[in-house]
Amino acid sequence: MSAVSEGIERARRGVGAGGSGRTTPRRRRRPTGGGLTLLLFALPSLILLLLINLYPLVYAAMQSVRSGNLINLGPFVGLANYRNVLTDPDFWHSALFTLIFTVTGVFGSWAVGLALAMLLRGKVPAGGVFKVLLLLPWVVPVVVSATSWNWLVATPQSPLPEFFSLLGFDNVLFLSDPTLAKIVVCVFKVWISFPFMMMMMSSALTAVDVNVYEAAKVDGATGWQSFRSITMPLISRSTYISWILMTIFCVNDFPTIYLLTGGGPTNATTSLVVLAYRTVFQDFQTGPGVAIAFLMTAVLVIVSVVLYRQIAKVNIE
Structure with a gap:
């Protein structure tokens, strides 16, 4: 291990150049009976929440194995709805776009949010006003944002197509071309998600002691080495949590897509949640639509479990 790497490791542990790196073991708290008392007080609310959420879940599970509509459950068909969904090309087309949409939304918003959080951690002129302005895409209702973006790109007379026309690109229709629409x-x-990531990363960076960076700088670490070996490990737990939350937000994001493109053109931007909506409320096929929703839920559970295991592996000293 090089001297710089050893210095960074000591800086992460908060140990000086001649320190030993030993920490005082924490004393374990003795269990008390307060937890049982709190559980008894919370039990009525827990039972009520369970009943409120359990009934729709059970009813939806019944719909997914029957051939009915919004009014009647219909006859029992077993796993036929799941088989039909999994063999439908439209499902896999929507699944592919959902994957692209989710990966871009998660990592794109995380990268922008982390960069802005690190920028705002320093001394920025009018930093308070700047932070408020950066929160606007997340604070403004998605209906307003989608309407603004439609005005910006939807028609040939919109500002962005007009700008591309001045550059020599004619008939650039962003919401009519499948690739451009995606x-x-x-x-x-x-755009609407990076403020959330910025807040998550700002909170994580606040917990990192500035003296750690000073110690690493004294040991000869570069800015990239400090970012890779200090910043990223120390904010890894918050990063994984933000990825889990944003993955759930992206997969279940209906208004962003539906208000902007409606799933078009030619179903190019139809995600799984939009496909489930159309199947249930436009085609009135509740069985396949609910089956799509349950398949989405299963994938989200798997992704969440994998990321939670990564959180458990994180060892921040």
Whole structure:
């Protein structure tokens, strides 16, 4: 291990150049009976919440194995709805776009949010006003944001197509071309999501002691080495949590896509949640629609478990 790496490791542990790196073991708290008392007080509310959430879940599970509509459950068909969904090309097309939309939304908003959080950690002129302005894409209702973006790109007379026309690109219709529509939807998701990531990363960076960076700088670490070996490990737990939350937000994001493109053109931006909505409320096929929703839930559970295991592996000293 090089001297710089050893210095960074000592800096992470808060140990000086001649320190030993030993920490005082924490004393374990003795269990008390307060937890049981709190559980008894919370039990009525827990039972009520369980009943409120359990009934729709059970009813939806019944719908997914029956061939009915919004009024009647219909006859029992077993796993036929799941089989039909998994063999439907439209499902896999929507699943692919959902994957692209989610990966772009999660990592794009995280990268922008982390960069802005690190920038705002320093001394920025009018930093308070700047922070408020950066929160606007997340604070403003998505209906307003989607309407603004439609005005910006939807028609040939919109500002962005007009700008591309001045550059020599004619008939650039962002929401009529399938590829451009996908790009616009993904960029729009990053736009409305980066403030959330910025707040998460700002909170994580606040817990990092500035003296750690000073100690690493004294040991000869570069800015990139400090970011890779100090910043990223120390904020890894908050990073994984933010990825889990944003993955759930992206997969279940209906208004962003539906208000901007409606799932078009030619179903290019139809995600799984939009496909489930159409199947249930437009085609009135509740069985396949609910089956799509349960498949989405299963994937989200798997992703969440994997990321939670990564959180458990994080060892911040």
